[in-house]
Amino acid sequence: MAPSNPPQPDLFGTAAPAEADADAAHGIARAAPKRPPRRPSGVQAAEPAPDVLALADALPRQLRLGTSSWNFPGWAGLVWDGPYAEAKLSKEGLAAYARHPLLRTVSLDRAFYRPLSASQYAHYAAQVPEDFRLLVKAPSLVCDALVRAEDGRGMAPNVGFLNAELAVREFIEPVLQGLGNRAGALVFQISPLPRAWLGRLPELIERIGALLAALPPLQPVAPDGVIALEVRDAAFLAPEHAPLLAQALRAAREASGNPVTYCLGLHARMPPIEGQLPLLRALWPGPLVARWNLHRRHGAFGYETAKAQYEPFDRLVDEDLETRRELARVAAAVTQAGYAAHITINNKAEGSAPLSVRALAEQVVMAGQR
Secondary structure, three states: OOOOOOOEEOOOOOEEOHHHHHHHHOOOOOOOOOOOOOOOOOOOEOOOOHHHHHHHHHOOOOEEEEEEOOOOHHHEOOOEOOOOOHHHHHHHOHHHHOOOOOOOEEEEOHHHHOOOOHHHHHHHHOOOOOOOEEEEEOOHHHHOOEEEOOOOOEEEEOOOOOOHHHHHHHHHHHHHHHHHHHEEEEEEEEOOOOHHHHOOHHHHHHHHHHHHHOOOOOOOOOOOOEEEEEEOOHHHHOOOOHHHHHHHHHHHHHHHOOOEEEEEEEOOOOOOHHHHHHHHHHOOOOOEEEEEOOOHHHOOOOHHHHHHHHOOOOOOOOOOHHHHHHHHHHHHHHHHOOOOEEEEEOHHHHOOHHHHHHHHHHHHHHHHOO
16 A cells, blocks of 8 residues: 655655655644854954963053964964954954954054054054054164165165154054054064164164154053064163163153153074073163063074974964063063053964963963062
């Protein structure tokens, strides 16, 4: 005897189950299978673990830790909730980055290569919370003695080098207009000098001091704004030059009304942190600005080597315990005295900037408890 509801072939030659026909005949609707929730289209932040939240709460509020840029796919699970393309992170990742409880600043390095407009800075400011501060590098237009080719070779003298009017118009004014109170440390990084300038450092130090002294006050617009000088030639810290540099920075502090300081540039071109602290002590009391850029084992020109060894930047490969311990000690002392500390870390310092930030934060908490 044939079944009362035989299977019916569909257009593709398959048979629909008899039960479905029976349900349809009696007006019974079957629920459609549930689809998985759609992932939001923008970059999403990783959910912070409870111990990371507790660590962030234990840090001094004057301390701002962060990284050099944010466009790294290898930070999936550390900063991002999953994998994203580098181009997407570069364009859309800052807002998610700023939701990480330990990341309260970031170094906007692209400003060094070409001056940014006030509207470009405003675009960044709109992506971060009220309490976030951006560390911004002044453009090479005023910080490099040479005009360089794309591969970094010096081509000709830079006529805009240390020009105060240019620095105000192309850097300070757009930063203040665009970032407003989200402006943090503004770093004048003097690029490696040609040999001719290294023989005239006292004159150059005088010009640096004059530039920084001519900058307008930051505080009316950016209460946490700091002016910091970073150098890439160890000759600045030689016994005959370091006192001149300290004097120039103190004079610029008094003339401009800005907190002007020396930026600890932790990089193989410069002495280790212990060799740079005497200049910072000569400027005490005052804020701390530090940029931990490259592990010393790779040498002065080791960025590409470090990148090849450390990518995708998802783990600590070469832990630099001495630098971390000393930097944490200084950060704890500065913030305990009531001054701000702005510290950014590059992936090439130890292998993974977010993990270096966490390790440094743990060290700062321990240092503050001693």
